[in-house]
Amino acid sequence: TLADRERVLGPDHPSTLLSRSNLANAYESAGDPGRAIPLHEATLADCERVLGPDHPDTLLSRNNLAYAYESAGDPGRAIPLFEATLADHERVLGPDHPSTLTSQNNLANAYESAGDPGRAIPLFEATLADRERVLGPDHPNTLTSRNNLAGAYGSAGDLGRAIPLFEATLYGSAGDLGRAIPLFEATLADHERVLGPDHPTTKVVRRNLDTARDS
Numbered sequence: 001t002l003a004d005r006e007r008v009l010g011p012d013h014p015s016t017l018l019s020r021s022n023l024a025n026a027y028e029s030a031g032d033p034g035r036a037i038p039l040h041e042a043t044l045a046d047c048e049r050v051l052g053p054d055h056p057d058t059l060l061s062r063n064n065l066a067y068a069y070e071s072a073g074d075p076g077r078a079i080p081l082f083e084a085t086l087a088d089h090e091r092v093l094g095p096d097h098p099s100t101l102t103s104q105n106n107l108a109n110a111y112e113s114a115g116d117p118g119r120a121i122p123l124f125e126a127t128l129a130d131r132e133r134v135l136g137p138d139h140p141n142t143l144t145s146r147n148n149l150a151g152a153y154g155s156a157g158d159l160g161r162a163i164p165l166f167e168a169t170l171y172g173s174a175g176d177l178g179r180a181i182p183l184f185e186a187t188l189a190d191h192e193r194v195l196g197p198d199h200p201t202t203k204v205v206r207r208n209l210d211t212a213r214d215s
Helices: 002-008 014-029 033-050 056-071 075-092 098-113 117-134 140-155 159-172 177-194 200-214
Strands: none
Touching: 002 014, 014 033, 014 056, 033 056, 056 075, 056 098, 075 098, 098 117, 098 140, 117 140, 140 159, 177 200
C-alpha cells in the first residue's frame, strides 16, 4: 500500500504519509523498534515539512514517535516528546479537546513507566477530573483514566486509594464485566501474594470479585 501510494500520489501526499505511519505502527506492534522508530522519525519530519508543525496529523505523528520511544524502553527521549506534544495540543486544540486529554494521559503513563509516581499520579488525577467534566463519568476514556489512576495508586503502595477507584471502575463499566473481572482477578492475586489471603484489604478485593462474577 505504501509503495503504491508513493508511486501514484507521490511521497508527500497526506495519504502516503498516513500509510507510512501505519507501517511504522505495524513494525512497532510486531516488536521491531529497529524499523519502527526510524520510520516514525522520518514520518514526523515529513509531516512537519508538508503539513506544518501544528497540523493534527503532525501532532499524532509526534505522539506516535514518543510512544515508540517509550515502548523501546527509552524514557529519556519519550518523556520530553510527550511533554512537547501535550503543550502543542493545549496550544492548538485547547485544554479540553479529547486529543489533548489523550496526550495528557499518555504523558502520565510515561511518567509511571519511568518510575516517577510523583509526577504520574497528579497528572492522572487531573486527567480523570478533566475527562469526567468534559466526557462524562461513564465515557470509555473516563473509565480508562479511572483505572490508570487506580493502578498508579496501587503501584505506589497506596491501596487505600487504589481499591475504591477499582470499585468505581467496575461499577462505572457495568455491562463490561469481560474487562472488569480479569482486572479484579489480577488484583486479588497480587493482594493474596503481598498481603496474604486473610488481610482485610484482600477480603475487600475478593468480595468485589465475587460481586462482579454474580452480576
